[in-house]
């Protein structure tokens with residue numbers, strides 16, 4: 447199945463066919479990137495499809511909107527039900543889900559005054575973002591010549607549409623150089639993150655990752671991996687990461703909703719560790735997938751079952 451075949455979209459409160467989910471060319475978001483979005487994954491579990499960490503994603507969506515002054519006309523509960531309705535309509539057992547809220551059409555002054563806020567949820571099956579083979583083999587990464595924008599330019603912890611031009615430039619540059627992905631540095635020359643992923647290093651029994659002080663989006667996969675790694679007995683240190691830290695790491699991996707946990711095997715032609723997926727990365731990958739697919743019941747609270755219908759109000763019969 448491709449991106450757009452026989453697919454249903456939730457748009458402003460209604461399920462519409464893919465082809466009917468359109469935006470006018472005068473929409474503010476098209477001109478200025480004035481929208482916020484999320485990326486979540488729905489996994490097949492023995493209880494049916496379930497969205498991984500839906501609450502955290504919707505909280506970040508609302509926080510991203512707040513950072514840009516975008517007032518989403520739906521509650522988190524309504525959006526959660528809309529996500530489930532979209533997945534159900536498409537009869538997907540697993541898929542990627544893309545909620546987006548943006549300023550529509552009412553004028554093209556930079557201030558989006560009077561432009562309505564529209565909300566859309568797309569869903570489609572999406573396999574390994576950086577290639578199926580690379581889940582095992584690991585990706586080849588290059589340092590981007592573009593610097594990750596910092597918080598005096600745009601809110602870095604918000605997932606704003608316009609901010610992704612920074613990521614797009616870096617990703618295009620990496621692809622043109624024959625690499626799988628770009629790594630962006632922050633304004634101080636420390637590592638920020640990939641064009642759409644957070645970074646973890648492995649050194650012995652320790653995992654190292656950075657935080658918002660390095661201009662990263664605080665990934666929900668990152669947060670989940672920190673918890674999973676600690677539960678597995680690894681120490682997780684959060685601090686600045688330099689390129690030297692990466693070059694001398696035993697292992698390195700990316701985390702993100704799209705990439706899940708993807709090993710990094712090379713940086714600008716130099717091998718990281720043994721130049722292949724390391725044992726710690728593999729253990730984290732397995733733990734992540736066991737949690738996301740509901741096989742590890744300790745993390746059942748991270749899953750939002752799609753089949754669950756909203757609770758209907760009614761009378762409780764007295765006997």
Ligand SMILES: Cc1ncc(COP(=O)(O)O)c(C=O)c1O
Pocket residue numbers: 485613639640641642643644662663664665666667668701702703704
């Ligand atoms: C720039 C950037 N960093 C990190 C992430 C990872 O975030 P998450 O794990 O919440 O998907 C993403 C993916 O959304 C991203 O686009």
